[in-house]
Amino acid sequence: MARTRSPLLYVFLAVPVAYLLAFIGFPIVFNVTMSFQEVTIGNLAMFFRPFVGLDNYREVIADPTFRKVLINSLIFVFANVVGQISIGLCVALFFAENFAGAHYLRGLLLSAWMLPGLVVGALWKWMYATDYGVANYVLAKLRIVNGPVHWLSDPAMGLTAVNIAHIWYIMPFSMILIAAGLTTIPQEQYEAAALDGAGAVRRFRHVTLPALSPTLLAVACLVTIYSMRAFDMIVSLTHGGPLDSTNVLPLLSYQFSFEQFQFGVGAAIGTFAFILVIVVALVYVRTLNKEVSL
Amino acid sequence: MRHVLPRLAGLRPKRILYPCLATIGVAIYLFPIYWMLISGFKNSAEIFANPPTFVPRDPNLEAFEFVFVHENIARYLRNSLIIAIPVMALTLILGSMGAYAMSRIRSRIVDFALIVVLMLQVFPDALVATPVFIVFQTLGILNTFLAVILATTSKLLAFALVILRPMFRQVPLELEEASFVDGCSQFQAFLRIALPIMRVPLLVVGAIVFVQAYGQFVYPLTLMNQQSLQPGTVGIYGFVGSEHADWHRVMAFSSIYVLPILVLFLLLQKKIVAGLTAGALK
Numbered sequence: 001m002a003r004t005r006s007p008l009l010y011v012f013l014a015v016p017v018a019y020l021l022a023f024i025g026f027p028i029v030f031n032v033t034m035s036f037q038e039v040t041i042g043n044l045a046m047f048f049r050p051f052v053g054l055d056n057y058r059e060v061i062a063d064p065t066f067r068k069v070l071i072n073s074l075i076f077v078f079a080n081v082v083g084q085i086s087i088g089l090c091v092a093l094f095f096a097e098n099f100a101g102a103h104y105l106r107g108l109l110l111s112a113w114m115l116p117g118l119v120v121g122a123l124w125k126w127m128y129a130t131d132y133g134v135a136n137y138v139l140a141k142l143r144i145v146n147g148p149v150h151w152l153s154d155p156a157m158g159l160t161a162v163n164i165a166h167i168w169y170i171m172p173f174s175m176i177l178i179a180a181g182l183t184t185i186p187q188e189q190y191e192a193a194a195l196d197g198a199g200a201v202r203r204f205r206h207v208t209l210p211a212l213s214p215t216l217l218a219v220a221c222l223v224t225i226y227s228m229r230a231f232d233m234i235v236s237l238t239h240g241g242p243l244d245s246t247n248v249l250p251l252l253s254y255q256f257s258f259e260q261f262q263f264g265v266g267a268a269i270g271t272f273a274f275i276l277v278i279v280v281a282l283v284y285v286r287t288l289n290k291e292v293s294l
Numbered sequence: 295m296r297h298v299l300p301r302l303a304g305l306r307p308k309r310i311l312y313p314c315l316a317t318i319g320v321a322i323y324l325f326p327i328y329w330m331l332i333s334g335f336k337n338s339a340e341i342f343a344n345p346p347t348f349v350p351r352d353p354n355l356e357a358f359e360f361v362f363v364h365e366n367i368a369r370y371l372r373n374s375l376i377i378a379i380p381v382m383a384l385t386l387i388l389g390s391m392g393a394y395a396m397s398r399i400r401s402r403i404v405d406f407a408l409i410v411v412l413m414l415q416v417f418p419d420a421l422v423a424t425p426v427f428i429v430f431q432t433l434g435i436l437n438t439f440l441a442v443i444l445a446t447t448s449k450l451l452a453f454a455l456v457i458l459r460p461m462f463r464q465v466p467l468e469l470e471e472a473s474f475v476d477g478c479s480q481f482q483a484f485l486r487i488a489l490p491i492m493r494v495p496l497l498v499v500g501a502i503v504f505v506q507a508y509g510q511f512v513y514p515l516t517l518m519n520q521q522s523l524q525p526g527t528v529g530i531y532g533f534v535g536s537e538h539a540d541w542h543r544v545m546a547f548s549s550i551y552v553l554p555i556l557v558l559f560l561l562l563q564k565k566i567v568a569g570l571t572a573g574a575l576k
Contacts, residue, residue: 016391017411
């Protein structure tokens with residue numbers, strides 16, 4: 001076994017980890033540092049800049065737009081976790097019936113997830129068009145709505161439109177992960193429950209759900225992380241508008257940095273998003289460790 | 295023969311109803327993709343028709359011609375490939391090195407490295423883009439493909455490591471130990487034994503990484519301001535910008551752009567699904 005401890009292995013491990021630390025770890029530290037500094041175009045390239053304490057954070061918290069966008073982000077993440085997991089679970093359970101073509105058809109859904117976010121945003125923007133969009137036409141035909149819905153121009157509708165598009169985009173991925181979790185539940189448990197006289201609903205509640213809950217928790221974490229990354233799709237679908245009704249933290253941070261050149265404020269907004277994903281990532285890593293030790 | 299009929303009757307819902315329901319459901323779900331693909335074949339009048347036409351009345355290639363002649367889609371496609379192919383190569387090299395090491399070293403260092411990798415994977419690239427922009431500006435490599443390739447690789451490397459690690463564990467240690475007896479070094483064992491066995495997983499991860507790099511948007515948008523260098527995603531973004539876009543042309547552009555992705559996916563569907571489920575939850 002001494003052979004397997006070749007020093008080369010440590011080099012092999014160190015190179016990719018060092019790469020990640022250099023291109024992601026260091027930028028994150030840099031960004032958090034910037035959030036405590038006064039950053040101008042002039043001193044942008046320096047690491048040491050005037051220290052301003054929590055000034056950037058005070059400015060951010062006092063900004064009503066930030067509060068609105070923070071709430072948008074939380075709604076967006078929550079709607080995606082609930083929407084993707086509930087729909088994904090139903091779809092996964094349906095395909096778990098193992099009929100002819102089930103595997104192929106289920107996999108086909110994943111083609112939505114393979115598309116670039118930017119294309120998904122453009123496509124849904126076209127379908128959401130008020131007067132000639134296919135969404136309003138179909139909804140009117142099915143008599144679900146009376147007049148045209150202003151999906152992207154009504155601030156009250158914008159976030160719903162973005163939620164639907166994003167759930168459509170990522171749900172197949174969540175569903176595939178849930179389906180993988182379903183296959184690990186031993187068939188005997190269902191047979192035993194059926195022998196005890198448990199119906200389909202009770203089998204689901206007492207066998208499927210408890211066995212699946214670690215998977216569902218892991219998927220919920222992944223959906224949160226993915227939703228916090230939804231920049232591309234939102235930029236092309238709404239660019240955060242109308243009136244910031246669909247703006248989210250990463251986009252607002254990007255706008256402060258690259259449209260208003262207030263890099264310190266942008267960095268402070270970024271820190272809020274970092275905290276959110278770090279907390280979720282810690283939960284995710286813990287669920288993975290548990291699954292491994294089981 | 296007599297026994298077959300009742301059994302068939304009992305199975306009927308599964309054998310006929312379920313596949314039908316599933317086919318219809320999947321068709322409805324993927325309708326937006328169909329809508330994208332057919333919109334490009336409409337002309338500028340039909341695109342605004344109310345009610346919309348679900349099959350192009352007079353299919354024509356005007357929109358496709360337009361995006362080739364006036365929107366330089368060929369250049370955008372070329373730029374996307376110039377970014378995606380090196381990203382794929384770099385990610386596979388670094389990813390297989392790291393995943394191999396993680397599967398062979400027995401020490402807590404691996405657990406620690408894995409947690410670092412998992413944690414670094416979660417940060418939204420729109421937020422990492424600002425500091426990366428500043429660092430690359432200092433290094434003087436803004437407006438180069440190199441900048442976008444380096445940054446995009448960092449985003450996908452963590453993902454590749456997480457998926458490849460459990461797969462490399464399946465390479466039997468005995469095979470390598472036998473080769474050590476024959477005088478192979480660790481590096482030769484990696485190159486000649488582990489990598490050939492891993493070719494299918496590497497193909498799958500390579501395909502997924504390629505697709506992600508090909509659709510990358512934030513880094514080219516941030517790190518390059520010369521239009522002639524931009525990939526297709528930034529091209530579409532500029533094209534959609536206005537409220538009243540020429541949707542048949544935008545959709546023609548999008549269709550051509552995503553065609554390689556869809557073809558790759560249909561060819562490797564089964565393996566991609568298996569690869570994703572192996573990595574994300576284990």
